[in-house]
Amino acid sequence: MIGFKLLHEKNHSSATHKGTGAWFGSKPINVDIGQNPVFLLRAPDGSVGAAISSNDSANAYKQALITLVKNTLDRFSRGGFSAASLEAAMLGGAENARWKWDRMLEIVRNDFTNIKKFDEGGLYYRIIHFDPKSGLAAVSRKKANPDDWNPASAKLSIESGTKGFSEGHAGGVVANATRFFREKTTFTALREVVIPAHLAETPDAPFLFWSAACSAGAEAYSYAMYIHRLLTRAKATCPFKVFATDINQKLVEGAKTGVYKANKNDIGEYRAYFRRYGELDGDTVRFGKEIRQFISFNTFDLKQRPRKKGFRMVVCANVFQYYDDAARSHFLENFMSAVTRPGYIFVGPMRDPIIHALGLKKLTKYKMFMVE
Ligand SMILES: C[S@@+](CC[C@H](N)C(=O)[O-])C[C@H]1O[C@@H](n2cnc3c(N)ncnc32)[C@H](O)[C@@H]1O
Structure with missing residues (x-):
């Protein structure tokens, strides 16, 4: 052996x-x-x-x-x-x-x-x-x-983890990389679970979504477009808002402009979204007022206790793998303090002991957690 x-x-x-x-x-x-x-x-x-x-x-x-x-x-x-x-x-x-x-x-x-x-x-x-x-x-x-x-x-403790990121690179990997409609299961979850739950429990309450560590914001625009489409289809009357935050101020300022260079694949796949919610000029996407009014961009460090509460869903994708377990638990606790009940949290893969210690319920199909 x-x-x-x-x-x-x-x-x-x-x-x-x-x-x-x-x-x-x-x-x-x-x-x-x-x-x-x-x-x-x-x-x-x-x-x-x-x-x-x-x-x-x-x-x-x-x-x-x-x-x-x-x-x-x-x-x-x-x-x-x-x-x-x-x-x-x-x-x-x-x-x-x-x-x-x-x-x-x-x-x-x-x-x-x-x-x-x-x-x-x-x-x-x-x-x-x-x-x-x-x-x-x-x-x-x-x-x-x-x-x-x-x-x-890159010395990834809760104290120093952000340093690796804010320097832009973590040992050769571009740590700010992001894409439109990146984490597919979160969109499926919105459609199949989260929005139906919200409309069943509190149909008139605002639907608040947090895109935590949103990088250049493609993710936030994707969620805003998708949620807008789902709520319109459901003839929902509730207001909605996507709160998008990142520690990196430069990225946040860029995201506010709503102008992106899209790659060929994105244009092929999401052309209808880009045209419906903005203008597509060659490979440049300019999001319009109609969708931008539903998104706010701010700097925020995940280490901080969130002041804003009442989120139905938090997505913090492709960040946790760069932090140690202490930091991950801390971030998760922060998210738990900010969601409604039931609340939904997506952070990518997590180790079971942390999930159990925090009392999170796994929604395996959607690779996310529910807070009851
Ligand atoms: C790899 S990108 C992921 C972006 C996006 N969530 C996605 O999945 O496409 C990681 C982002 O996390 C941000 N970040 C890292 N540590 C952070 C912290 N402590 N607080 C807030 N943002 C952080 C970085 O600035 C970077 O924009």
């Missing part, structure tokens, strides 16, 4: 492979996995092994892993090994990349029922040395520091 040994940093030779990939072979495999978890496979006779690791960002991570696992299994099967016959282990994954561990487990659990799990979380940076012959995974780790190549390593 695959075993595990923790090494001191200096006991380890430097890694020959880095970042995203699947490494396959009969000789020892040396991989720099940064703060990401790694999935190890080994033929029971030790003739061949593989290490699979991905440092992709939230949206691409799942797909990248599925592809890597599938390709690796194909290679094993060409050598006469089936998934059922392989030995499997997972290790690594710093606290702030723990959501990756959960995702990876979710993906590989289908094929491998008997997975050994090793290593602890923490803000560590790791190099693994996996010997398929002996089945030993030797791991050296050191406290992560901002100079490491891994994007998640």
Whole structure:
């Protein structure tokens, strides 16, 4: 079976492979996995092994892993090994990349029922040395520091996390990246659950929505257009407002202008929205007064206690993965203090202990939480 040994940093030779990939072979495999978890496979006779690791960002991570696992299994099967016959282990994954561990487990659990799990979380940076012959995974780790190549390593505590962001880049990843209609499940949730619940419970009360950490605001315009469309269709009479906030003042000021460069895909997919709620001139979208009146943009740091209350839904997407658990809990508590009952919160993947500690109810289909 695959075993595990923790090494001191200096006991380890430097890694020959880095970042995203699947490494396959009969000789020892040396991989720099940064703060990401790694999935190890080994033929029971030790003739061949593989290490699979991905440092992709939230949206691409799942797909990248599925592809890597599938390709690796194909290679094993060409050598006469089936998934059922392989030995499997997972290790690594710093606290702030723990959501990756959960995702990876979710993906590989289908094929491998008997997975050994090793290593602890923490803000560590790791190099693994996996010997398929002996089945030993030797791991050296050191406290992560901002100079490491891994994007998640930019000293991400509640105090310093925002620094990585406000500097614009977190280790090579553009941390302000955003898109129109980005988190698809939140739009489905609005249509299927949140707006119906609001209209059933409090049809005359204002429908308040918070786009927290909205970056350049494409997200806020997307929600405003979508909510406007749904309320109009439902012949609802309640007023509505999208409150959009971000810590970065430059982005907030830009968002207020309502002018965007849209890419080809966005234009192809959302042309009807852009034309209905603004003007589309080449690749430039200019949102009109009709929709802008429903959105307010302000600077706000998620660390602060929100003064505004009564939100039916809060979406804080693609931010939590850059913070540690203490910060995440703190942000979630802030959101909980700001929502109505029932209130709906989307923050992307979260670890179960935090969800339980805060008493949040999971709405699995929509990947979000309900506050009762
Ligand atoms: C990757 S973007 C995500 C934007 C958008 N939510 C989306 O999913 O497309 C992350 C945003 O979070 C903001 N941010 C990071 N830490 C923050 C904090 N403590 N308070 C408010 N905004 C923060 C950054 O300025 C950046 O605009």
